[in-house]
Amino acid sequence: MANHLGTNAAAPVIGTRRNSTIRSRLFKTASNELISPFYLWIGLILLTLFTLAPFVYLLLTSISPSIELLDGRLIPKSPTLDNYVRLFTGPTAASYISAIKNSVSVALWTTLLTIVLGVFAAYALAKIKFPFRTTALFAILAMQLLPSISIIVPMYIMMRNGIPVGIPFTGIVFFHTPPLLDTVAGLVVAYTTFSLPFAVWLMAGYFQTISKELEEAAYVDGNGRLGTMFRVVIPLAMPGIAATAIFTMLSAWDEFLFASAFTQTEAAKTLPVAIREFIGRHNLDWGLMTAGGFIASLPPVIISLFLYRYIVGGLSAGGVKE
Amino acid sequence: MRKPAKGGAVSSLRLSRRGRKDLLLAFLLLLPTIYILLKTFVSPIIESLVWSFYKYNLMDGSDVIWVGFRNYKQIFGLNEFWVSMENTAYFTVFTVGAELVFGFFSALLLNQMFGGRLFFRGIIIIPWAMLTLVNGLMWNWIYQPGYGGLTVILHKLGMLSANSNPIWLTNSFKIMTFASIADIWKMTPYMTLLLLAGLQSLPSSLYEAAVMDGAGFWKKIWHITLPQLKPAIIVAVVLRIIGAFRVYDILTVFSGDPTTSVSFLTYNYAFRYFYLGKASAMAWISTLFILALILVYIRMLKRNSELE
Numbered sequence: 001m002a003n004h005l006g007t008n009a010a011a012p013v014i015g016t017r018r019n020s021t022i023r024s025r026l027f028k029t030a031s032n033e034l035i036s037p038f039y040l041w042i043g044l045i046l047l048t049l050f051t052l053a054p055f056v057y058l059l060l061t062s063i064s065p066s067i068e069l070l071d072g073r074l075i076p077k078s079p080t081l082d083n084y085v086r087l088f089t090g091p092t093a094a095s096y097i098s099a100i101k102n103s104v105s106v107a108l109w110t111t112l113l114t115i116v117l118g119v120f121a122a123y124a125l126a127k128i129k130f131p132f133r134t135t136a137l138f139a140i141l142a143m144q145l146l147p148s149i150s151i152i153v154p155m156y157i158m159m160r161n162g163i164p165v166g167i168p169f170t171g172i173v174f175f176h177t178p179p180l181l182d183t184v185a186g187l188v189v190a191y192t193t194f195s196l197p198f199a200v201w202l203m204a205g206y207f208q209t210i211s212k213e214l215e216e217a218a219y220v221d222g223n224g225r226l227g228t229m230f231r232v233v234i235p236l237a238m239p240g241i242a243a244t245a246i247f248t249m250l251s252a253w254d255e256f257l258f259a260s261a262f263t264q265t266e267a268a269k270t271l272p273v274a275i276r277e278f279i280g281r282h283n284l285d286w287g288l289m290t291a292g293g294f295i296a297s298l299p300p301v302i303i304s305l306f307l308y309r310y311i312v313g314g315l316s317a318g319g320v321k322e
Numbered sequence: 323m324r325k326p327a328k329g330g331a332v333s334s335l336r337l338s339r340r341g342r343k344d345l346l347l348a349f350l351l352l353l354p355t356i357y358i359l360l361k362t363f364v365s366p367i368i369e370s371l372v373w374s375f376y377k378y379n380l381m382d383g384s385d386v387i388w389v390g391f392r393n394y395k396q397i398f399g400l401n402e403f404w405v406s407m408e409n410t411a412y413f414t415v416f417t418v419g420a421e422l423v424f425g426f427f428s429a430l431l432l433n434q435m436f437g438g439r440l441f442f443r444g445i446i447i448i449p450w451a452m453l454t455l456v457n458g459l460m461w462n463w464i465y466q467p468g469y470g471g472l473t474v475i476l477h478k479l480g481m482l483s484a485n486s487n488p489i490w491l492t493n494s495f496k497i498m499t500f501a502s503i504a505d506i507w508k509m510t511p512y513m514t515l516l517l518l519a520g521l522q523s524l525p526s527s528l529y530e531a532a533v534m535d536g537a538g539f540w541k542k543i544w545h546i547t548l549p550q551l552k553p554a555i556i557v558a559v560v561l562r563i564i565g566a567f568r569v570y571d572i573l574t575v576f577s578g579d580p581t582t583s584v585s586f587l588t589y590n591y592a593f594r595y596f597y598l599g600k601a602s603a604m605a606w607i608s609t610l611f612i613l614a615l616i617l618v619y620i621r622m623l624k625r626n627s628e629l630e
Contacts, residue, residue, distance in 0.1 A: 031533045032526050033434050034542055043431045044442055051446050054507060057471050058460045072469040072477075121355035128348040142616045143363055145561075147568035149585045150609040153373065153592050153602050154366035168360065193362040196355060225347055254453050256571040257585070261593050272455040276574060279459065286463050293456035304451035308444055315515050 062291040069286055083291035092281065096292060098266040099274035103296075105184050106270055107252040110191040114248050115241065118199035123229050125200065126207035127215070137204060144197040148257045151193070159186045159262055182264045190258040195248045202247070202314060206240025207233055243314035246307055250300050271296045367609070374603035380596035393603035403604070406580070406587040409498050413583065414566040416502045417509065422559060424506070425513025430547070432514065433521040443518075450511040458575030461504035465490045497577045505572055509565070513558055520554025521547075553626045560619045564612055584608055 026038040035043070061069060062083050064076035087096060124130075125137055159180040166173035180186030210233055218228040234241070256272040263269045275296060278289045304311050374393055378386045397403050432443050449457070464471040467489045476482035491497050528550065532542050548555075570585040580590040588608065592601035 029533075029539075031530050032528070034430055034529060034539060034547070035434055037436075040431060040434055040436060043427065044436075047428055047431060048442065048445065050507070051449060051511070054460060054464065054471075055448055055452070057464065058456075061463065070469050072474045074471065074474055117354045117358065120351040124348040124351040128344050128351075130345050130348045138620050140359075141620065142613070143359065145564055145612065145616050145619070146367075147564075147585065147608060147612055149568060149570070149588050149605050150612075151363060151366035151370060151605075152589075153598050153605060154369035155362070156592070157598075158362075158366065163361065165361075168357075189362060192358065196358060197363070200355060225344065250451070254455075256455055256574075257589070260574075261589070272453060272571070275453065275455040275459055279462065279575060286466070289459060290463060293453070293459045297452045297456045300451040300453065301448055304447045305444055308447060311447065312515055312519070315512070315519070 058290050058294055061286055062294045064287055066285065066287050070284075083287040084295075086288055087291045087295070090288075095266050095269070096274055099269050099271045100296075102184055102187075102266075102268055103253055103271040106187045106191065107249045109184070109188045110195055110252040111245050111248045113188065113192050114195045114199045115245050118196055118203055118244070119234065119241065121196075121200045122203035122207055123233060126204040127229075127233065128225075137201065140197040141201050144194060144201060148194065152257065152261060155190060155193075155258075156181075156261060159190070163189070181262055182268045184268050186262055187255075187259060187268060187270065190262060191252045191255060195251060198251075199244045199248055202244045203237065203240060206237045206244075209240075210236050239310060239313070242307075243310035246303060246310055247314055250303070253300055370602040370605055370609075373599050374606050376599045378597075378599035378602075380598055386599075389599070393600045394607075397600065397604055397607070402581050402587060403584075405494075406582065406584050409494065409581060410567060410569065410583045410585075412498055413502055413505070413569055414563055416499070417505045417566050418559060418562045420502075420506045421510045421513045421562060422555070424510045425517055425558075426555075428510065428514040429517035429521055430543075432518055446511040446514055448511075449508045450515075452508065454508070454571045455575065457504055457508045458501075458572040461500070461507070462575050465500055491576060494577070494579060494582060497573075497579070498582060501572055501576045501582075505566070505569070509562065513562060516558040516561075517551065517554055520551050520558075524550050553622065557619065557622050557626070560615055560622065564615050564619070567608070567612060567615075 027036045029036045057074065060075055063079045063081065064073065065078060065080050065082065068076055068078075087093065125133060125140075162177045162179045164173045164176045166175075177185075180189060214232055214236070215228050218232045223231060254272065255270075256276070259268075259270045259273050260276065263273060275289075275293055278292055282288050375388060375390060376386050377384070377389045377392070428446065432439065432446075452460075467473060468487055472490065473482065473487065477484060482488070490500055524547075528546055529542055532546055537545070568585050569583050570589060573582045573586055576582075580586045580594075584604070585608065588601055588604040591597050591604060
């Protein structure tokens with residue numbers, strides 16, 4: 001392409017009239033850009049409209065009185081918080097509140113377990129050379145990309161019977177967990193199955209970006225492997241670990257397949273399951289349903305907006321499927 | 323890499339002395355993760371393969387018996403299965419295709435320099451961050467006949483006469499299409515962000531030479547942007563196909579019909595009829611398909627990292 005340089009270079013035409021300057025400024029594309037300002041802003045307006053309209057509509061519906069909704073009003077004439085009051089005090093409040101509690105504890109426990117275990121595995125895979133290391137990394141990536149449906153049937157039986165914890169292939173069992181169906185602990189186990197390989201893959205990627213020189217310096221200072229890991233690698237990789245924690249939390253908050261298969265009562269039902277049940281239960285009460293949906297979406301939306309930088313960094317590191 | 327050889331020699335000496343200790347340490351650090359994944363991932367997925375060759379019916383308490391490939395044969399002879407496959411394929415092709423097109427142009431917009439760019443980049447994350455189930459609920463509300471947002475807006479714009487009031491979700495094709503639109507709304511930002519990351523890694527002087535040649539918008543896209551962005555596009559598309567093929571959650575909001583997706587049908591066989599053998603076989607058909615895609619994805623990752 002460089003050999004064409006200068007052959008066709010046309011000098012920019014400078015308009016004499018003011019009108020044409022504005023026009024040329026609007027429609028002229030800068031040399032290192034693709035889109036002229038005019039089309040850029042048309043595109044941005046359309047993008048904003050399509051992105052925000054459904055979400056704003058959800059919010060507006062949730063603050064509309066039912067009577068206006070059935071009239072087909074888009075923007076409420078007399079906005080009210082009645083739907084939210086009914087959500088938290090009405091006859092179904094108890095089940096919604098317990099769903100929030102279950103979702104919070106499932107998300108937090110899954111994240112804690114995943115990060116604490118995953119950090120060690122990711123460090124080993126990123127920083128210590130051993131045979132089949134790359135194979136192990138790709139195996140972990142593959143696990144995380146497989147659908148939950150691949151393992152849900154045996155996992156259901158495992159949850160129903162409880163999980164024996166012991167040394168494999170020897171018959172030695174230290175203890176046997178009680179049946180985990182319809183418990184928060186069961187969901188934490190199920191979610192960790194997928195979030196652990198995901199977290200290990202993502203964190204190993206972050207750890208690999210930390211320079212060897214810094215580690216060498218820590219060795220020279222007399223730190224061992226573990227000392228280097230805790231004093232140098234983990235602190236430096238904190239943004240990556242934070243991103244991983246956010247993704248783990250968001251996906252646990254969103255998960256539906258395991259939750260709908262493994263939970264039956266308020267003891268363990270999470271928000272997505274509660275939202276699914278809304279549709280049968282609150283027939284036509286769209287104000288209440290959208291209020292419930294809005295509250296459930298608020299934490300992930302706020303977290304993503306505030307921690308935008310981490311989310312984008314994590315997404316482009318690859319392997320996030322949803 | 324370009325450090326003097328002395329440092330390298332010292333560290334390799336150190337490593338060889340520490341080699342055995344390192345190996346032990348790596349094993350210890352990996353042990354909890356390996357144990358958990360063996361227990362909750364590897365062993366279930368193998369069990370599911372084994373069960374797919376058995377008649378394993380949980381409900382009637384009958385014996386578990388070896389049936390060879392009978393489950394698979396029955397599934398392939400099942401009309402429901404092919405309908406669900408078709409629906410899943412339609413959903414996957416439609417959503418990933420539309421997300422790629424919209425995501426690509428959104429990424430082009432957001433890659434330009436302009437005031438308030440961060441604001442626009444920020445808001446597109448909202449659909450992605452919403453709960454999948456709430457997204458389904460929200461679009462179900464939009465599609466409500468009579469007073470839902472879609473009908474109301476079409477009435478107001480005069481695109482629908484005042485006395486016509488269509489019911490949008492009548493047959494399975496319409497359900498799949500409208501559910502796809504909901505998914506496209508939610509997942510286009512994901513595609514946008516992946517492609518935007520790809521665009522940002524391209525040099526900013528990319529188009530200057532083409533401008534000298536007098537190339538227009540479409541020419542620049544076709545000859546410069548697309549070829550340069552190809553690795554990022556393939557990675558994003560493969561990841562999205564893997565994500566879309568497993569669709570289940572959003573469909574349960576729109577329809578009780580299990581033939582709307584393979585995952586839905588598998589779920590129903592497992593947890594409504596408790597035909598665990600057949601459900602395992604069906605799950606393994608999905609697993610094999612996704613595994614093939616994963617291999618493509620890993621190959622792409624390897625090739626991309628070699629290019630760098």
